[in-house]
Each structure stands twice: as structure tokens, then as C-alpha cells.
Amino acid sequence: MKNILYILLALSVSSCFKERIELDLNQENQKIVITSWITDLDEPQFVTVGKTVNYLGSEGKEFVSGAIVKLTNSTDVYFLEEEEEGKYFLPSNWIAILGDTYTLSVAVEEVEYVASHLMRPCPVIEEAGFLIYERNPWEEEEETMDSIYVYGTTFGFQETAGGDDAYYAIDFLKGTMAGDSMRNGGFANDDFVDEEYFADIELSEFDRLYALGDTAIVELYSIGDETANYLSDIESEVFRGSPFDPPPANVRTNFTGGAVGYFIASGAQQVEVVIE
Amino acid sequence: MKKHILLIWLFCFCGTMAICQDDTKYTLSGQISDRRSGEDLIAATIYIPELNLGATSNVYGFYSITIPEGNYAVRYSYVGFEDQLVTVELNTDVAKNIELAEGGAMIGEVVISADKEKIDQNVASTEMSVQEVNIETVKKLPALFGEVDIIKVIQLLPGVKSVGEGSSGFYVRGGNADQNLVLLDEAPIYNASHVLGFFSSFNPDAIKDMKLYKGAIPSHFGGRLSSVLDIRMKEGNSKRFAGSGGIGTLMSRLAIEAPIGDSGSFMLAGRRSYIDVVGKAVEAIRGNDTEGENIFYFYDLNAKVNYRLNENNRLFASGYFGRDVLGAEIDDLAFGVEWGNSTSTVRWNHLFSPKLFSNLTYYFSNYDYFLDFEADISRFKWASNLKEHSLKLDLGAYLNPSNTLKFGLHTIRHDVSPGNIESIKSDVVIETFNLQTNLSYESAAYVNNEQTISDKLKIDYGLRLSMLNNVGPQDVYGLDEDYEVIDTVSYKGIYNTYWNLEPRLAARLKLGVSSSVKASYNRTTQYIQLASNGNYATPFDIWFSSTKKVKPQIADQIALGYFKNIKDNSIELSAEIYYKTFKNSIDFKDHAKLLLNENLEAELRIGKARAYGLELMARKNTGKLTGWISYTWSKVQKKIETINNEDWYNAKYDKPHDLSIVASYELGDRFSVGSSFVYSTGNAVTFPTGKYDFLGVSVPVYSERNGSRLPDYHRLDFSLTFKPRKNKTRRFKSEWVLSVYNVYDRRNAFSIDFKQEATNSNVTYAEKRSVFSIVPSLTYNLKF
Structure with missing residues (x-):
């Protein structure tokens, strides 16, 4: 009887x-997709124009060439150049004006799509540093029995x-694409x-902590409440799986x-943290 | 408004006046109970063949019939019990208490009558869209983990849908789960499940009777749109000390009952799960670490006392207390979660005269949950509760054999505390955040008459006047047409009132001895609803009252049915069609934020809904083989502002085809087998039709809400009950029940999720999640 109960227990x-x-x-029918995140950081600023693709399978991104892409603020109008298929870049001498509202206009096959966003100044990153975590060697499947030390940014x-x-923050190993x-x-x-x-504030996830000698980049973006809601929409759609998730719904768009x-x-701040 | 209240009381007054008439007739009244246990028998029939007149006992076992002076042979009967034929000399009002014996027993002066003349409620009553399942039938059927569950059996009835494998939630004729009024001894249970829905709150050893109203809802019930599940606890054995219980795979239970002197009895029942213990055992068998302070269990207690003060007065007090407790420690983080219901009910039955029965009920119902997170020196506590106090007076006037008038008053105080949050650091409260408490009063007056027009035609008509008052202090947000807050107004006292008239009508036309057609219309209003936006309800969903902005939901339902009994009334057949509309139906906007949201109204969207369907049922209640086959075809759709481009869309519980086959068979005295098979269309779900990339994640694009379906659901369950031979000769009786859930190991889809490959973000795929494979279980039951 005892054996039967154990079997039932395990099966149950x-x-x-x-x-x-x-x-x-x-x-x-495919929809036009426009994504762009311009900042005051010293790096190329661009707009991507494409189309939705079938959900399942390995179909990659589908870009749209030949769009007319225009960025305006209170004083200037900039036309963006298509330097790669579907990727439209601002001129390299473009300078962001914090506190100004930018309007992006994209014309594809005679249909114009327009969105606006306030570029908020970003608070200064202070006290950037790192924390040390001790990991058990058996968790790392290492042969050594000595403790392993890893590092996370703060x-x-x-x-x-x-x-x-609202704010978006990210940290990543310098020279990698993890920040994207x-x-x-x-x-x-x-x-x-x-x-x-x-x-x-601790950003580093346990699956991508740093080692001694690494240089980590910490970035902070001032995105505003509405954009945080957009990211929240994406989060709730992409990371589904709980039986208590709300009904699936299209994420919002400002186009x-x-x-x-x-x-x-958004205004943004960036600092480097050397783990030493 | 005053005019309508006057109208209601005019009805009541007329009814009371009518009681004083018919002075040439006399009243036969009394109590019908179970000879073995003394339990009241609900809906037992009293039939006088000579007059071709009958009546049924009410939920307290009381009956009353007023007939001309004379000598009559009166037959008392109840399904599963031997009929009793009693000769009554009626030259004055006669009180006759009757005890019926379960099938097989012969009692002194009892005459076993011919079944052909038996009044059959399936055909004869005006009731339609009503389902009753005997608790003994429930116990014979296979159950998940061997745990007998009345809600799971209700899900096998026509017109009742479930969403999600193993879930105890149910959806009736297009209504949402919060549109079911679940009553335990008249007190509502706001979350009728344990373990996030896998087990219902009802201990089968404590339950005497249950009845589900899917339509033609009598006017004494109100407050929910779609159904009433009226569950009554046992009164307790008034003849001798008795008990029952069981030891199962995941929980054990015990119930005891005994007389209190000659005039009363009590019942006490408890259950406790040991899922945490079993889990640890399984992990140990698998060779995994079982250290840690993880706890996960639930328990419930049912208690009831009744005492007869004298022939005209009887008191009942009952209570239910159920709770789920979950706690875990992960590294430095500890969390605890608790939720549960508690109810208490006090009832006073009073007989003003043999023709006028009254019941006064006070109940208190509380549902609360509590979350506690602790990390290092920081702690976060969140508590929420819904309290309900209610007073209800029901009167039943048995005017004459052709008219039974029921009328009464009901008032409820809803007290909702949506959330109180405390943030604590080093044992010092550093921040508190309290969502506004919401107070409202729901009141109703009703009157109903069941009238026999002729042998063939019987009608049941009633009216319910219901009312909601929102009461301050309350800050109310004013919203513009885009649901943006434009102002905030502070109110004190009653600041908003709704009232609604709810007509209820049912009619039966007999087509012969064994068949009838029935029709019904009813309007129901709901003033309190659940803010639940998930595919499945969670214990942490919040109930909220109608407000200035959120109008009460109203449903109108018409139904038409054909009822026939064959094979000497042993097989009941029924076919019903219904059409139901919902006004002020609510849903939540896309990506609504319900958590800690003071301005919930801004997240709500209002619209309408419609449901229609056909329900077929064949049922065999007596003999060695009992059970039923039911098939439902139905459709439920909603049309809500801003959702799905404001086009009609399927409700998540829209499952057009639904088939249940339920059977149990007695194989001699010692063995019985039970089996159930279910098939249904898969749940309506929303699948993506496209995607785009944003910062390395594939963002899904949808075209229609609930426009796709999960794969069809089907499952076969089986049970075998074995009773030892020695049961026959001793008072202590036991049985073993082997139950197999999902016999052919069908991996039914609980959900289908869409994932992105970790190594190639361009690749997205569908992943099916199933909850149960084949689940065998063994339960030991005892009775003494």
C-alpha cells in the first residue's frame, strides 16, 4: 500500500x-512600423521605417525604403537621410534642444504618419559604482571550491x-550591443x-554581471509617463505566460x-563604471 | 419612486388580506424531514390524489396546503426516499410533521404508492432553467485529486461553462464569473475557491443541498445578473451522534453532528490541505532539496446549530471560515499571502399561522486578502477587504392550493476597502497609502405569486424593486469623454441613488401527464462587480459598487423549454432555448491598470453584451444507473466602447459546443463506478496576426479580440468505489475511492503563449501549456 501511495503522490x-x-x-494586412528614440547623447540618431511581418516563424524585419522622414521642433525642420535600408539618420551636426517638443513625420506611399514627443532634460547620474556578489562555486558548475566574485552596477x-x-535605465558591458x-x-x-x-539603484541582472576589469556603461533616460506606459504595454505583451495576465491587446502608439x-x-545621461 | 414602493406594499398587503379568506377550508401544514438524520427535506412533495392537488416543502422543510374539510389520503414523497401515505381527517387546521425514510426502509403505517401518479417537478413545476444535484450524486463522481467538488459538478450541467483546466470558476448563460450569486446559508461567498481556483470552498460533508438558477430567477433573489447558486449546509443529525470524513491525496476532512436535547442539533465540519507536505514528499522522492520555510495550505470550517424553541419558532446559526495561506523564503526575500472568506448567518423561522411562514435572516460576509513582503530590514504590507452586513425578511403566505404568495424586504451594506498599504523600515512605518473605502447600501422589496390557473396552466409572477445608495464620505473623480479627470468632488451622506424594477415571470403549460412547455422572462440588476482583467480571476481582484459613472448592469432573459419524463418518471428530458441581453456591461480598456488605482472608473469601458443558446439534457435519477447527458450550443458576444474597434467580439468564455456525459453505476452492494466525459470548443483567445521589433523584442500586433480559439477540450474521468463487506454489520462504515482524472492523458491546452527564441530574436514560436496529465488518486472515506 505504501508503494502505491508514493506512486500516486508522485504522479499527482x-x-x-x-x-x-x-x-x-x-x-x-501589413501595417507600417515606425520606431525612433532620439536623445541628446553624442551618437547617431535615426528613425526606422518598416512593415509588420507574420508573427510565427523566422521571418526577419521588413524595411521600407523611399519614405520621406522629417523632424521638426519649435525652430527647425530636418529631413532625414536613408543611409541603410529603412534607416533614416539625422544630420551629424544635429543638436537636441532639451525642453522642446519634437514632431516626427513619415510619409510612405502618400500616407503621412505623425508623432510628437517632449524632450525632457535628464537628471544627472550620481554615485555610480558597483557592488560585489559572492557566488557559490557549485552553482556555477566550477571545479574550484573557492568563492567566485561578480559585480553589478549601482x-x-x-x-x-x-x-x-518617468525614467528608463540600462547598464551593459562597454563595446557590446546589450544596451540596444x-x-x-x-x-x-x-x-x-x-x-x-x-x-x-541596482540594474544588473544576475545573468549578466561583470568581472574584474570590465567597463560598464550606465545610461539614464527621461522618457515621461506616457512612454513608460508604452514600455509597460510591451512588457505585458512580450513577457506573457501567467494565467492571470490581462487580455492581449495592441500596445499603444503615438503615431x-x-x-x-x-x-x-528624451534627454539622457551616460557614465562609465570601471570595475576595479 | 414613492409610487413604486407603494405598489410593492400594495401587493404584499393584498396577499396578507387574502390569508384571512377561505374560512370554509382548513390548512394541513408541518415539517418534512429525513427519518434517519432529522434533516429537513427541501422540495419534498405533498400530494392529495383525491383533489389532484399538491404542494412542496420550502427550504426549511415546511409545507402548507389549504383544502376543503374532509378525510384525505395524503402522500408525502421525496426523490430517493420511500413515499408515505397518511390519512388525514381535516375538520380543523392540522399540523403534521412527517419523517420519510430512505429507499428500502419500510415504516409501520406507510403505504408504498404507485409511482405513476407521482407529481414530477421536472414537468409539473413552473421552474425552468434550474438545476439541482444531489450531494450523494456528487460524491459518486470522479474528482480531481479525488477531492469531491460541487462546483466541478455544476460545470457539467447544461448552460454552465468553465474556463481553464481544473478551475472552480463558472460562467452561466453568457454571464461573467462575478455575475453568479453564490450563497452558503444565504450569505454570499465572494471567492468560492481555494488554491487559485483548483478547489471550491465547499466541504461536501457539510453540504445538504444545492440548487442552481440559470434563469427564471425567483424575485426573492437579486443582486447578480446571471445565476444564483443556493447552497444549504446540513442542520446536523437530530437523532444521534454521527460523523463522516475522509483522507485524500491532498487534504483530509471530518464532520461531526449530534442532537441538542430533543429540539435541536449541530454540525461541525473541517478540512485542511497538506499540499505543502505532499510537495516536500514528492521533492524528497525526486531527490531534491526540501529545506526552507515554504508553506502552502488551505483550510475551512463549517458550523451550524439549530434549535426549535416551540412549534412556531426555530433558530439557526451557521458560519463558514475558509482561508488560503502561502508563504515562502527565497534568499533574503520572504513573502506571505493570505486570503479567505468568513460568513455568519443567524435565522429565525416564525410561523404566524399555518398559512404564513416567515424567516428573518441576518448575515455577515467578509472577504479579505493580505500580502506581506519582507526583504532585509524593509517590509511591505498590503491588506484589502470587502465586508457585507445584511438583514432580510422573507414571508411565505400559502393562501390556497392555487396561490402561494411570497414577499419580503432585503438590505445589504457593502463596505469595500480596496487597499491599505504600509511600507515599513526597521519596524517603523515610513509610508502608508490607503485607497478610499467605498460604502453603499443595496436594498430591495419583492413580491411573488405562484398561481395555478388550471390543471394545465400554472404561472409564477413577481416583481422586485431594487435600489443602490452610494454613501460618503467619498471623493468622486469627474471624467471627461476621454476618461481624463477634470475635477474631484467630495461627498458626504447619500450622494447617488439608483433603483430598478425587475419583473420575473414564468409559466408552465402541461401537454399531458408527462410533458409540458415552460416559458420565462426575467430582468436582473447587479450593483457590485469584480474588477478583474485577467483571463482568470485572482484572489486579489477588487469588488466595487456601481457609482455615478458606472451604472448598474442590467440583464433581460427570455427562455422557452420543453420538458418530458419517460420510463415511469425515471428519465427526465428537457430542451431549452434562451436569449439574453446585457445593458451597461463593463470591460476594461486595453492595458488597464487596476492595481492601487484610486480612479478605477477611468479604466472601465461600458457597452452591451448578448448571449443565446440551446440546452439539451437527459437525466436519470433513480435505479442502479444514474447520471445525465447534456449538450449546449451557445454564443456570447460583447460590444464595448474603444475595445476591438467597437465591433462585437467573443467573450473569453464563449465556447459554442459543450457536451457532458455523467454516469454512475452500482455494481452490487460493495462496488460502484462513476465516469464523466466532457467535450467543449476551446476558449476564445486573442492570437497575434503580426509583429514588429522594438529594442530587440518582438512586439505582437493583434487584429481582433478573442477571434481565435484554443484547441477543443475533452477529457474522460473514472472512479471506482469499494465498500468493505464488514460495513453491513457495523455502525462505522468506510469506503475506498480510486479516482482517475484525465484517463487517456489528453494534454488539454490551458493557454498558448508566444515566445521569442533566446538565441535568435527573429524567431518566434507558440508554446502550449497544459496543467494536468493523468491524475490518479485514492481517497478513504468514513461514516459513523
Whole structure:
């Protein structure tokens, strides 16, 4: 009897199975996709124009060439040049004006898509540093029994007074593309914490900590509440899997005309942290 | 407004006046109970063949019938019990308490009557869209982990849908899960499940009777749009000390009951799960580490006392207390979560006269949850609760055999505290955040008459006047047409009132001895609803009352049915069609934020919904083979502002085809088998139709809400019950139940998620998640 009970017990709790499956999804007409995040950092600023692709499978991005892309603010109008397929760059001498509202206009096949965004100044990154974590060697499947030390970045900043502020922050190993992935960043708004000083913010995920001698880049962007909502929409759509998730829904866009995607203009700060 | 209140009381007054008439007739009344346990028998029938007249006992076992003076042979009957034929000399009002014996027992003066004349409620009553399942039937059926669950059995009935494998939530005729009024001894249970929905809150050893109203809802029920699940606890054995219980794979239970003197009885039942213990054992068997302070269990307690003060007065007090407790420690982080219901009900039955029965009920219902996170020296506590106090007076006037008038008053105080948050550092509260408490009063007056027009035609008509008052102090946000806050107004006292008239009508036309057609119309209003935006309800969803901006939801339903009994009433057949519309239906805007949101109204979107369907059922209640086959075809759609381009879309629980086959068979005295098979269309879900890339993640693009479907769902369950031979000769009886859930190991889709490959962000794929494979279980039950 005891053996039977053990078998029943083990079988009973063997629940929850995941299985990759083939599925035929309905396909709709393609939509124009416009994504752009311009900042006051000293790096190329560009707009990407493309089309949606089928959800399942390995179909890559589909770019749109020949679009007329225009950026305006209170004083100037800039036409962006297509330097790569579907990628339209601002002139290298373009200078961001913090506090100004930028309007991006993209014309594709005689349809114009327009979005605007306020470029908020970004608070200064303060007290950038790092923390040491001790890992158990058996967790790392290392042969040594000595402890392993890894490092994560920390920083602080003074939140700007007034509501509707939100921030996006990311850290990554210098010289890598990790900074281009939203998966490595985090964001928050200033609800309940307006004008507070944030100290010892830890960004580094446990799967990408640093080693001694590495140089980490920490970036902070002032994106505003509405853009934080956009990122939150993406997060809730992309990282689904809980039975208590809300119903799937299209993430918001700030473009008129039926395009998907988002236009962000933000002040940004960047610091280097040398792990030594 | 005053005019309508006057109208209601006019009805009541007329009814009371009518009681004083018919002075040439006399009333036969009394109590019908189970001879073995003394439990009241609900809906037992009283039939006088000579007059071709009958009546049924109410939920307290009381019956009353007023007939001309004379000598009558009166037959008392109840399904599963032997009929009792009693000769009554009626030259004055007669009180006759009757005890019926379970099938097989012969009692002194009892005469076993011919079944052909038996009144059959399936055909004869005006009730339609109503389902009753005997608790003993429930116990014979296979169950997940061997744990008998009445809600899971309800999900097998026509017109009732479930969403999600193993879930205890149910959806009735197009209504959302929060549109079901789940009553336990008249007190509402706001979250009727444990373990995030896998088990219901109802201990089968504590339950006597349950009845589900899907339509033709009597006017004494109100406050929910789609159904009433009326569950009654056992009163307790008034004949002798008795008990029952069981030891199962995941939980154990015990119930005891006994008389209190000659006039009362009590019942006490408890359950406790040991999922955490089992989990640790399984991990140990697998050779994994079982250290840590993880806890996960639930328990519930049911208690009830009843005492008869004298022939005209009887008191009941009952309570339920159930709780889920979850706690874990992961590195430096500790968290604890608790949620649970508690209810208490006090009822006073009073007989003003043999023709006028009254019941006064007070109940208190509380649902609360509590979260506690602790990391190092920081701690975060979150508590929320919904409290309800209610007073209800129900009167039943048995005017004459052709008219039974019911009327009453009901008032509820809803007290919702959506969230109180404390942030603590080094044992000092450094910040608190309290969402506004919301107070409202829901009141109603109702009147209903069940009238026999002729042998063939019987009607049941009623009216309910319901009302909601929002009461301050309350800050109310003013919203513009884009749901942006334009102002905030502070109110004190009653600052908003709604009232609604809810007509209820049902009619039965007999087509012969064994068949009838029935029709019904009812309007229902709902003033309190659940802010739940997930595919599945969580214990942390918030209930909220209608407000100035969020109008009460209203549903109108018409239904038409054909009912026939065959094979000497042993098989009941029914076919019903219904059409239902929902006004002021709510849904949440895309990406709504419900957590800690003081301005929930800005996240809501209002619209309408419609549901229609066909329900077929064949049911066998007696004999060695019992069970039913039910098939439902239905459709549920919503049209809500700003959602799905304001086009109609399927509700998530829209599952057009639904088939259930349920059977149990007695194989002699010692063995019985039970089986159930279910098939249904997959849930309506939203799948992406395209994607684009943003910062390295594939962002899905959707075209239609709930426009796709999960794969069809089907499952076969089986159970075998074995009773030892020695049961026959001793008072202590036991049985073993082997239950197999999902016999052919179908991996039904619980959900389908879409993922991005870690190594190649361009590659996206679909992943099916299933919850259960084949689940065998063994339960030991005892009874003494």
C-alpha cells in the first residue's frame, strides 16, 4: 500500500507541461512600423521605417525604403537621410534642444504618419559604482571550491520635481550591443516618489554581471509617463505566460494614420563604471 | 419612486388580506424531514390524489396546503426516499410533521404508492432553467485529486461553462464569473475557491443541498445578473451522534453532528490541505532539496446549530471560515499571502399561522486578502477587504392550493476597502497609502405569486424593486469623454441613488401527464462587480459598487423549454432555448491598470453584451444507473466602447459546443463506478496576426479580440468505489475511492503563449501549456 501511495503522490503532482506547437495564425494586412528614440547623447540618431511581418516563424524585419522622414521642433525642420535600408539618420551636426517638443513625420506611399514627443532634460547620474556578489562555486558548475566574485552596477539620481516624469535605465558591458535590448533595461515613473533622491539603484541582472576589469556603461533616460506606459504595454505583451495576465491587446502608439511603433525624444545621461 | 414602493406594499398587503379568506377550508401544514438524520427535506412533495392537488416543502422543510374539510389520503414523497401515505381527517387546521425514510426502509403505517401518479417537478413545476444535484450524486463522481467538488459538478450541467483546466470558476448563460450569486446559508461567498481556483470552498460533508438558477430567477433573489447558486449546509443529525470524513491525496476532512436535547442539533465540519507536505514528499522522492520555510495550505470550517424553541419558532446559526495561506523564503526575500472568506448567518423561522411562514435572516460576509513582503530590514504590507452586513425578511403566505404568495424586504451594506498599504523600515512605518473605502447600501422589496390557473396552466409572477445608495464620505473623480479627470468632488451622506424594477415571470403549460412547455422572462440588476482583467480571476481582484459613472448592469432573459419524463418518471428530458441581453456591461480598456488605482472608473469601458443558446439534457435519477447527458450550443458576444474597434467580439468564455456525459453505476452492494466525459470548443483567445521589433523584442500586433480559439477540450474521468463487506454489520462504515482524472492523458491546452527564441530574436514560436496529465488518486472515506 505504501508503494502505491508514493506512486500516486508522485504522479499527482507532475503537473504543468509546456510544449512547442505548430499553429496556423490568421494574417492581416501589413501595417507600417515606425520606431525612433532620439536623445541628446553624442551618437547617431535615426528613425526606422518598416512593415509588420507574420508573427510565427523566422521571418526577419521588413524595411521600407523611399519614405520621406522629417523632424521638426519649435525652430527647425530636418529631413532625414536613408543611409541603410529603412534607416533614416539625422544630420551629424544635429543638436537636441532639451525642453522642446519634437514632431516626427513619415510619409510612405502618400500616407503621412505623425508623432510628437517632449524632450525632457535628464537628471544627472550620481554615485555610480558597483557592488560585489559572492557566488557559490557549485552553482556555477566550477571545479574550484573557492568563492567566485561578480559585480553589478549601482547609481543614484535626484528625481525632477513635478508629476508625469518617468525614467528608463540600462547598464551593459562597454563595446557590446546589450544596451540596444529592452530586456536589459528597466523603467519606472515618479508616482508616489516625486522629487525624491534615489540611491543605490541596482540594474544588473544576475545573468549578466561583470568581472574584474570590465567597463560598464550606465545610461539614464527621461522618457515621461506616457512612454513608460508604452514600455509597460510591451512588457505585458512580450513577457506573457501567467494565467492571470490581462487580455492581449495592441500596445499603444503615438503615431497618427494607423502606423504602429513609437517615437521617443528624451534627454539622457551616460557614465562609465570601471570595475576595479 | 414613492409610487413604486407603494405598489410593492400594495401587493404584499393584498396577499396578507387574502390569508384571512377561505374560512370554509382548513390548512394541513408541518415539517418534512429525513427519518434517519432529522434533516429537513427541501422540495419534498405533498400530494392529495383525491383533489389532484399538491404542494412542496420550502427550504426549511415546511409545507402548507389549504383544502376543503374532509378525510384525505395524503402522500408525502421525496426523490430517493420511500413515499408515505397518511390519512388525514381535516375538520380543523392540522399540523403534521412527517419523517420519510430512505429507499428500502419500510415504516409501520406507510403505504408504498404507485409511482405513476407521482407529481414530477421536472414537468409539473413552473421552474425552468434550474438545476439541482444531489450531494450523494456528487460524491459518486470522479474528482480531481479525488477531492469531491460541487462546483466541478455544476460545470457539467447544461448552460454552465468553465474556463481553464481544473478551475472552480463558472460562467452561466453568457454571464461573467462575478455575475453568479453564490450563497452558503444565504450569505454570499465572494471567492468560492481555494488554491487559485483548483478547489471550491465547499466541504461536501457539510453540504445538504444545492440548487442552481440559470434563469427564471425567483424575485426573492437579486443582486447578480446571471445565476444564483443556493447552497444549504446540513442542520446536523437530530437523532444521534454521527460523523463522516475522509483522507485524500491532498487534504483530509471530518464532520461531526449530534442532537441538542430533543429540539435541536449541530454540525461541525473541517478540512485542511497538506499540499505543502505532499510537495516536500514528492521533492524528497525526486531527490531534491526540501529545506526552507515554504508553506502552502488551505483550510475551512463549517458550523451550524439549530434549535426549535416551540412549534412556531426555530433558530439557526451557521458560519463558514475558509482561508488560503502561502508563504515562502527565497534568499533574503520572504513573502506571505493570505486570503479567505468568513460568513455568519443567524435565522429565525416564525410561523404566524399555518398559512404564513416567515424567516428573518441576518448575515455577515467578509472577504479579505493580505500580502506581506519582507526583504532585509524593509517590509511591505498590503491588506484589502470587502465586508457585507445584511438583514432580510422573507414571508411565505400559502393562501390556497392555487396561490402561494411570497414577499419580503432585503438590505445589504457593502463596505469595500480596496487597499491599505504600509511600507515599513526597521519596524517603523515610513509610508502608508490607503485607497478610499467605498460604502453603499443595496436594498430591495419583492413580491411573488405562484398561481395555478388550471390543471394545465400554472404561472409564477413577481416583481422586485431594487435600489443602490452610494454613501460618503467619498471623493468622486469627474471624467471627461476621454476618461481624463477634470475635477474631484467630495461627498458626504447619500450622494447617488439608483433603483430598478425587475419583473420575473414564468409559466408552465402541461401537454399531458408527462410533458409540458415552460416559458420565462426575467430582468436582473447587479450593483457590485469584480474588477478583474485577467483571463482568470485572482484572489486579489477588487469588488466595487456601481457609482455615478458606472451604472448598474442590467440583464433581460427570455427562455422557452420543453420538458418530458419517460420510463415511469425515471428519465427526465428537457430542451431549452434562451436569449439574453446585457445593458451597461463593463470591460476594461486595453492595458488597464487596476492595481492601487484610486480612479478605477477611468479604466472601465461600458457597452452591451448578448448571449443565446440551446440546452439539451437527459437525466436519470433513480435505479442502479444514474447520471445525465447534456449538450449546449451557445454564443456570447460583447460590444464595448474603444475595445476591438467597437465591433462585437467573443467573450473569453464563449465556447459554442459543450457536451457532458455523467454516469454512475452500482455494481452490487460493495462496488460502484462513476465516469464523466466532457467535450467543449476551446476558449476564445486573442492570437497575434503580426509583429514588429522594438529594442530587440518582438512586439505582437493583434487584429481582433478573442477571434481565435484554443484547441477543443475533452477529457474522460473514472472512479471506482469499494465498500468493505464488514460495513453491513457495523455502525462505522468506510469506503475506498480510486479516482482517475484525465484517463487517456489528453494534454488539454490551458493557454498558448508566444515566445521569442533566446538565441535568435527573429524567431518566434507558440508554446502550449497544459496543467494536468493523468491524475490518479485514492481517497478513504468514513461514516459513523
